[in-house]
Amino acid sequence: DIQMTQSPSSLSASVGDRVTIACRASQSISSFLNWYQQKLGKAPKLLIHKASNLQSGVPSRFSGSGSGTDFILTISSLQPEDAATYYCQQSYSTPFTFGPGTKVDFK
Amino acid sequence: QVQMVESGGGVVQPGRSLRLSCAASGFIFSSYTLHWVRQAPGKGLEWVALITYDGGNKYYADSVKGRFTVSRDSSKNTFYVQMNSLRTEDTAVYFCARGLEVAATFCGLDVWGRGTTVTVSS
Numbered sequence A: 001d002i003q004m005t006q007s008p009s010s011l012s013a014s015v016g017d018r019v020t021i022a023c024r025a026s027q028s029i030s031s032f033l034n035w036y037q038q039k040l041g042k043a044p045k046l047l048i049h050k051a052s053n054l055q056s057g058v059p060s061r062f063s064g065s066g067s068g069t070d071f072i073l074t075i076s077s078l079q080p081e082d083a084a085t086y087y088c089q090q091s092y093s094t095p096f097t098f099g100p101g102t103k104v105d106f107k
Numbered sequence B: 001q002v003q004m005v006e007s008g009g010g011v012v013q014p015g016r017s018l019r020l021s022c023a024a025s026g027f028i029f030s031s032y033t034l035h036w037v038r039q040a041p042g043k044g045l046e047w048v049a050l051i052t053y054d055g056g057n058k059y060y061a062d063s064v065k066g067r068f069t070v071s072r073d074s075s076k077n078t079f080y081v082q083m084n085s086l087r088t089e090d091t092a093v094y095f096c097a098r099g100l101e102v103a104a105t106f107c108g109l110d111v112w113g114r115g116t117t118v119t120v121s122s
Helices: none
Strands: A004-007 A010-013 A019-025 A033-038 A045-049 A062-067 A070-075 A084-090 A102-106 B003-007 B010-012 B018-025 B034-039 B045-051 B058-060 B068-073 B078-083 B092-099 B109-112 B116-120
Touching: A004 A084, A010 A019, A019 A033, A019 A084, A019 A102, A033 A062, A045 A062, A045 B109, A070 A084, A084 B045, B003 B092, B003 B109, B018 B034, B018 B092, B018 B116, B034 B068, B034 B109, B045 B068, B045 B078, B045 B092, B058 B068
Parallel strands: A010 A102, B010 B116
Antiparallel strands: A004 A019, A019 A070, A033 A045, A033 A084, A062 A070, A084 A102, B003 B018, B018 B078, B034 B045, B034 B092, B045 B058, B068 B078, B092 B109, B092 B116
16 A cells, blocks of 8 residues: 655644645555645645645645655645645555644744 | 445454445436545545446455455445454545546546545444
């Protein structure tokens, strides 16, 4: 099975900050990497699919990059409503493993 | 609108069975691969299983293989997971979700239900 790791596990930032979250796969997954945002008590929301494709309706301050084993989610200007936990997930092969998550909150 | 609604959760004793349902609407049900994803209390997301758009293939996480079975009924636009031999570690919120791309398996999950809670306890 492909293992996914994320760093950091949590971060605190200020409104307007640029935030980056890293995700690494235990083997190459090409661009089959998705990012989700989950707010407390809610279902996850797809932000980015296939590493860099912005899902419809998602603000343009979110972007994704990477291929192979290393990927980045960037929030260009953090907004109050971005407080959440962010997960990466590989859809290259089953089981479609998720990373452990990165919790983003405000200083 | 496009939505998925889970039902069937509850409290069950270890070793017993439970079937969850996911009712889909607003899209062509038979065109999409469907997934179950779970989240134990205070923990991260765990992918559980999928069934392809045509029902021809099913895949499972190692943690549920041999105990859980997914199925779909296009006449009812409903997706199921039959959970047998339940363990305390199966306690979680169970979400159903749709694959993003038509007639594809290896893609992200774009439509999610709100989840249904399963508690396995004696």
